[in-house]
Amino acid sequence: MAIHSSVLELIGRTPIVKAQRLDTGVCELYLKLESQNPGGSIKDRIGLSMIEAAEKAGKIKPGDTLVEGTAGNTGIGLALVAQQKGYRLILVVPDKMSREKIFNLKAMGAQVVLTRSDVAKGHPDYYQDLAERIARETPGAYFINQFGNPDNPAAHEFGTGPEILEQMAEVGGADAIVFGCGSSGTMTGLSRCFAEKSPHTELVLADPVGSILAQYINEGTLSEKSGTWMVEGIGEDFLPVISDFARVRKAYAISDRESFLTARELLAKEGILGGSSTGTLLAAALRYCREQTVPKKVLTLVPDTGNKYLSKMYNDYWMLDNGFLEREPYGDLRDLIL
Numbered sequence: 001m002a003i004h005s006s007v008l009e010l011i012g013r014t015p016i017v018k019a020q021r022l023d024t025g026v027c028e029l030y031l032k033l034e035s036q037n038p039g040g041s042i043k044d045r046i047g048l049s050m051i052e053a054a055e056k057a058g059k060i061k062p063g064d065t066l067v068e069g070t071a072g073n074t075g076i077g078l079a080l081v082a083q084q085k086g087y088r089l090i091l092v093v094p095d096k097m098s099r100e101k102i103f104n105l106k107a108m109g110a111q112v113v114l115t116r117s118d119v120a121k122g123h124p125d126y127y128q129d130l131a132e133r134i135a136r137e138t139p140g141a142y143f144i145n146q147f148g149n150p151d152n153p154a155a156h157e158f159g160t161g162p163e164i165l166e167q168m169a170e171v172g173g174a175d176a177i178v179f180g181c182g183s184s185g186t187m188t189g190l191s192r193c194f195a196e197k198s199p200h201t202e203l204v205l206a207d208p209v210g211s212i213l214a215q216y217i218n219e220g221t222l223s224e225k226s227g228t229w230m231v232e233g234i235g236e237d238f239l240p241v242i243s244d245f246a247r248v249r250k251a252y253a254i255s256d257r258e259s260f261l262t263a264r265e266l267l268a269k270e271g272i273l274g275g276s277s278t279g280t281l282l283a284a285a286l287r288y289c290r291e292q293t294v295p296k297k298v299l300t301l302v303p304d305t306g307n308k309y310l311s312k313m314y315n316d317y318w319m320l321d322n323g324f325l326e327r328e329p330y331g332d333l334r335d336l337i338l
């Protein structure tokens, strides 16, 4: 169909590109560009699924107020759907999130409440707890609650997963999928879909250093205290209610530095502008690929676009200031002139 009647019709059915210039060892690496969704991230899918399911269940109707705590991308997905369908939207966003996302949310008409990034679940200023309280104290408001909402993983079980199966069938199927976990919707939905439709596909988690999830998967233990990390949208300090880790056997913990440098490498080598979590997922996927001794077809996601991070990891000055790039000596100026 050449002409669509609404931007919401553009959510999903994202393309897959095979990496050509990255060092993938004996493996083939495929990237599903969730960055091509109209709001620029995979979270458009759940913005649509969670609002439409609540409408169908008679819980909300246009004109109502929706409230959510979000790292930004779910907010953009929700704002897109809320704006098109006529809902008021209040979003609680941790203040470490990129300015691009916050400006985008405000421009779409959402009310943004910024809160501290340095507090964990249980603290009254923690973004999800604060969102829940605002929903409770605002008459008639509906708390979207992506961390406990089954229509979040459902978007991936019945949307993202079947798309991957259909697209990867062209090359004989995926032997492994590498994903990150924020709300856990992607992981839980893909796990359910692949358990049923392609049980041989290995599920691999990419996790930021500081998050408790990689250790939980690799060692079966839950660390009481999480660290902090700068990559946005993935990594957790608790296990979300909707999370299902049962089929995930392997995890890689990736530093901020490796994530940012790998995202920059993706742009330099393949021309794909991914966000910070793309760097984490790709770094884990590359480590997985290079560890293999028999050729495998590996798929990972580009969960959001790097346009949201131009002032951060794509900004050399920001990278230098944060110690992720080293200042190069000027060397011989004649090299610049000749």
Ligand code: PMP
Binding pocket: 041, 043, 071, 073, 074, 180, 181, 182, 183, 184, 185, 186, 187, 232, 233, 234, 275, 277, 278, 303, 304
């Ligand atoms: N990457 C980015 C950039 C995100 O915003 C999110 C969602 N927080 C994810 C990955 C992880 O997705 P999920 O919430 O489905 O675990």
